[in-house]
Amino acid sequence: MSIIVNLDIMLAKRKMKLKELSEEIGITTVNLSILKQGKVKAIRFSTLNAICQALDCQPGDLLEYKKVD
Amino acid sequence: MKNLKDLMATILFIGSIFLVINFQNNTYVYWGVGIVIPSFLLLNWSIRKSLNYKSYFLSKYNLFTAKYSNTIQVDLSVNTAFEKLKEVLDESSFKVVDINYDDYEILVISKMSVWSLSENLYLSVQSTSNGSKILVEISTLFSVYSWGKNEENFKNLFKKFEESFII
Numbered sequence: 061m062s063i064i065v066n067l068d069i070m071l072a073k074r075k076m077k078l079k080e081l082s083e084e085i086g087i088t089t090v091n092l093s094i095l096k097q098g099k100v101k102a103i104r105f106s107t108l109n110a111i112c113q114a115l116d117c118q119p120g121d122l123l124e125y126k127k128v129d
Numbered sequence: 130m131k132n133l134k135d136l137m138a139t140i141l142f143i144g145s146i147f148l149v150i151n152f153q154n155n156t157y158v159y160w161g162v163g164i165v166i167p168s169f170l171l172l173n174w175s176i177r178k179s180l181n182y183k184s185y186f187l188s189k190y191n192l193f194t195a196k197y198s199n200t201i202q203v204d205l206s207v208n209t210a211f212e213k214l215k216e217v218l219d220e221s222s223f224k225v226v227d228i229n230y231d232d233y234e235i236l237v238i239s240k241m242s243v244w245s246l247s248e249n250l251y252l253s254v255q256s257t258s259n260g261s262k263i264l265v266e267i268s269t270l271f272s273v274y275s276w277g278k279n280e281e282n283f284k285n286l287f288k289k290f291e292e293s294f295i296i
């Protein structure tokens with residue numbers, strides 16, 4: 061997919077573990093792990109909002125578009 | 130095997146009608162039917178909640194259960210797919226009754242209704258070259274035909290699983 065999820069980069073920047081984020085926003089580690097791998101079908105605005113709030117970042121910091129030829 | 134099953138079901142049905150019509154005053158016939166069928170039902174009922182009897186319910190020689198199988202391809206590792214599947218099942222109407230963590234197997238049962246005695250769903254997550262697959266094998270408890278319930282259960286599970294990828 062040409063949408064890249066940079067959740068792992070943001071987690072590293074905030075020195076936060078996936079489990080900590082999971083506990084803070086109430087989304088299971090399995091779901092966050094799948095999101096981190098970019099294997100989800102869609103992401104809800106509420107989820108994006110919660111992650112941005114917890115990591116103190118912008119949606120653009122988490123999602124990136126890369127053109128695939 | 131499907132033809133043999135259809136033939137068996139037809140013979141049993143016609144045979145039952147024949148027995149009831151011709152031996153109306155014979156109590157042995159009524160006792161025979163009244164004991165054998167409930168005994169099979171009770172046996173299946175008592176052993177259904179264990180993965181150990183998976184082969185019994187899914188055996189092609191077990192003519193008294195209707196089977197259906199299908200697969201769900203997943204672009205995830207076996208471990209993640211197994212955890213995801215557990216999560217989906219916990220939030221669904223299916224009831225998890227047995228789990229084998231070593232072989233990544235789960236046994237769930239569907240809800241009982243007026244139209245069915247509920248079905249057994251044997252789920253196993255297996256590794257493939259491009260991720261993993263979930264093998265779904267469904268069997269009725271004690272019914273020669275599922276009347277579309279097995280297929281319906283698979284559709285429900287598949288829909289729930291697909292929806293779970295919207296996070």
